[in-house]
Amino acid sequence: MTLTSEIQVNTTETPLLPHPDSQQYAFFFDVDGTLAEIRDEPDAVSIPPEVRQHLQALFTASSGALALISGRPVEQLDQLVAPLILPAAGVHGAEMRDGEGQFHRVTLPAQMAKDVEQTLAAGMEKLPGTLLEVKGMAFALHYRQAMLHQQHVLELAESVVAKHPELVLQPGKCVIEIKPRGKDKGAAIYDFMQQPPFAGRLPVFVGDDLTDEKGFEVVNALSGISVKVGEGLSLAKYRVKHVRDVYQWLGTLQRHAALSSSTTHTNTHTKESHS
Numbered sequence: 001m002t003l004t005s006e007i008q009v010n011t012t013e014t015p016l017l018p019h020p021d022s023q024q025y026a027f028f029f030d031v032d033g034t035l036a037e038i039r040d041e042p043d044a045v046s047i048p049p050e051v052r053q054h055l056q057a058l059f060t061a062s063s064g065a066l067a068l069i070s071g072r073p074v075e076q077l078d079q080l081v082a083p084l085i086l087p088a089a090g091v092h093g094a095e096m097r098d099g100e101g102q103f104h105r106v107t108l109p110a111q112m113a114k115d116v117e118q119t120l121a122a123g124m125e126k127l128p129g130t131l132l133e134v135k136g137m138a139f140a141l142h143y144r145q146a147m148l149h150q151q152h153v154l155e156l157a158e159s160v161v162a163k164h165p166e167l168v169l170q171p172g173k174c175v176i177e178i179k180p181r182g183k184d185k186g187a188a189i190y191d192f193m194q195q196p197p198f199a200g201r202l203p204v205f206v207g208d209d210l211t212d213e214k215g216f217e218v219v220n221a222l223s224g225i226s227v228k229v230g231e232g233l234s235l236a237k238y239r240v241k242h243v244r245d246v247y248q249w250l251g252t253l254q255r256h257a258a259l260s261s262s263t264t265h266t267n268t269h270t271k272e273s274h275s
């Protein structure tokens with residue numbers, strides 16, 4: 001298995017980011033590496049207050065057509081964007097709070113989840129500096145602080161999925177994740193796009209990692225706007241260099257939305273005063 005997956009399209013020459021209309025588009029954001037800077041420890045990340053305000057403004061301007069699409073559990077996403085409660089797909093789509101606030105979650109048979117956790121905990125204990133994150137139906141094997149163990153971590157994860165065909169590997173930034181088969185960010189975005197208030201719009205998705213490529217694939221197929229953050233091969237049509245570029249773009253989108261809402265109000269007011 002190669003960690004760069006089967007991504008074949010290089011988008012080094014990309015056009016400038018557009019400013020999609022908040023009433024015509026649905027907005028999907030990855031979290032780590034997109035809305036939050038990558039940190040050494042998963043617990044150390046945060047989303048700045050002004051960025052949360054921009055998310056809130058765009059959520060309102062788009063009539064609720066904004067969702068987080070992450071490898072993190074929804075509970076952690078809620079903490080990161082508090083006090084906002086947004087539609088969200090967590091654990092690469094294995095959890096979902098949909099546009100109407102309904103919660104859906106894939107579960108593993110309890111005994112199997114316990115066995116997998118025990119096997120992984122025992123294996124990771126032998127690899128100092130690695131970190132096991134247990135998410136219920138999925139597991140993240142982090143090696144950011146122990147790069148020398150990358151290959152051992154991969155072999156451990158491969159041994160687990162070899163025993164459990166209902167699980168698959170999901171490589172990421174200094175992490176090998178194990179998640180339920182059939183769940184990915186592309187499927188999650190597709191599901192959102194079938195429901196109000198997302199249905200009937202065009203999708204925008206911003207992401208930075210291998211797990212986001214499935215999302216880009218679906219967004220491209222739906223004639224939407226796919227944006228990759230950072231370097232590396234990607235299916236995304238647009239690219240920005242840094243998380244701070246995402247923040248800047250969000251600020252601009254929010255200002256565009258505010259402007260178009262004030263223009264609409266002005267037009268409505270003008271119409272009314274002429275009638």
Ligand SMILES: O=P(O)(O)OC[C@H]1O[C@H](O[C@H]2O[C@H](CO)[C@@H](O)[C@H](O)[C@H]2O)[C@H](O)[C@@H](O)[C@@H]1O
Binds near residue numbers: 070072
């Ligand atoms: O889909 P995402 O929102 O990008 O989440 C992917 C994983 O992000 C977290 O791990 C990554 O970020 C950590 C903090 O910056 C970093 O220390 C780690 O090396 C990265 O792999 C999170 O811990 C995972 O659960 C997410 O699946």
